[in-house]
Amino acid sequence: MRIGIDFGGTNIKFGLFGEDGSTYKFSVKKLIDLRNTNALLLNLLEETKKFAGNEKILCGGLAIKGLINRNTGELINDVGAANEFAGINLQKLFSTKLNIPFVIDNDARSYAYGEWKFGAGKNFNSVIVITLGTGIGCAAVIDRKLFGSENPMSGVLGGHISIDRNGAECPCGNKGCLELYCSASSLEKKVLNKFPQLVEKENPLKTFFDESDSNDKYKSVANEFRENLALGIVNVVHAYGINRVILGGGLMNSHDKIIPVLTEIVKRRAWTVPKGNIEILPSQLEDKAACIGAAFLDR
Numbered sequence: 100m101r102i103g104i105d106f107g108g109t110n111i112k113f114g115l116f117g118e119d120g121s122t123y124k125f126s127v128k129k130l131i132d133l134r135n136t137n138a139l140l141l142n143l144l145e146e147t148k149k150f151a152g153n154e155k156i157l158c159g160g161l162a163i164k165g166l167i168n169r170n171t172g173e174l175i176n177d178v179g180a181a182n183e184f185a186g187i188n189l190q191k192l193f194s195t196k197l198n199i200p201f202v203i204d205n206d207a208r209s210y211a212y213g214e215w216k217f218g219a220g221k222n223f224n225s226v227i228v229i230t231l232g233t234g235i236g237c238a239a240v241i242d243r244k245l246f247g248s249e250n251p252m253s254g255v256l257g258g259h260i261s262i263d264r265n266g267a268e269c270p271c272g273n274k275g276c277l278e279l280y281c282s283a284s285s286l287e288k289k290v291l292n293k294f295p296q297l298v299e300k301e302n303p304l305k306t307f308f309d310e311s312d313s314n315d316k317y318k319s320v321a322n323e324f325r326e327n328l329a330l331g332i333v334n335v336v337h338a339y340g341i342n343r344v345i346l347g348g349g350l351m352n353s354h355d356k357i358i359p360v361l362t363e364i365v366k367r368r369a370w371t372v373p374k375g376n377i378e379i380l381p382s383q384l385e386d387k388a389a390c391i392g393a394a395f396l397d398r
């Protein structure tokens with residue numbers, strides 16, 4: 100049995116997985132004491148121990164947003180307003196407290212690894228995985244290995260590929276970053292701004308996409324979104340030379356309204372041999388992907 104933890108800021112996901120990737124137990128918890136790093140850490144460790152119970156656990160891993168020194172296991176920068184764990188060696192802490200071999204890695208990389216190993220990517224040697232959430236996560240598995248180098252930024256900056264040199268300024272310093280147009284948050288902001296009638300819907304973006312074929316105003320915004328995302332995907336496909344792309348995040352509730360049109364645009368624009376040799380698939384593991392990926396990362 101392996102334990103995987105996905106630390107998402109306010110929510111934390113725990114999973115216990117068998118060697119074949121089967122889920123033994125999975126749970127999502129809200130953490131308390133978010134303002135105080137020490138209390139947060141204690142809470143996190145306590146919840147982990149509680150979740151693991153008396154199960155015999157061989158090893159584990161933690162997926163977390165931010166940049167990680169993979170040689171030491173130290174979180175260099177958690178790239179958020181809180182930056183709670185910067186400078187703390189979570190890898191060492193978890194392996195000591197849980198008394199098992201433990202690894203820590205970036206959440207997009209963990210997600211990609213999980214999705215490749217047990218999800219939509221399991222039949223391919225190489226895949227690009229892009230998650231559309233608060234921001235855009237990007238990572239790739241190349242020849243059955245999670246792509247990366249000593250530089251913690253390597254492979255994860257797909258959301259900051261520019262699709263418009265005259266575009267809006269991004270906090271990263273670049274202009275027109277893909278993330279500014281195609282993250283779930285940026286799309287939601289735009290959609291709710293343009294169509295305030297959707298605010299009251301339970302899932303505004305789902306309703307937006309569901310009605311996008313019959314409502315011309317919705318359709319035009321949906322088309323723009325798919326065009327922008329296609330541009331980003333073509334760039335990443337060209338950068339890696341990989342023509343299998345998996346998309347994750349809550350937006351994939353509407354994958355039937357997003358992926359077919361998106362795939363047609365990418366097929367026309369990406370340089371592949373033969374032309375049109377592109378496959379774009381929705382995530383299969385969704386919420387669990389980063390958790391299971393972290394549990395199985397190379398160690």
Ligand SMILES: [Zn+2]
Pocket residue numbers: 258259269270271272273276278
């Ligand atoms: Zn940027």
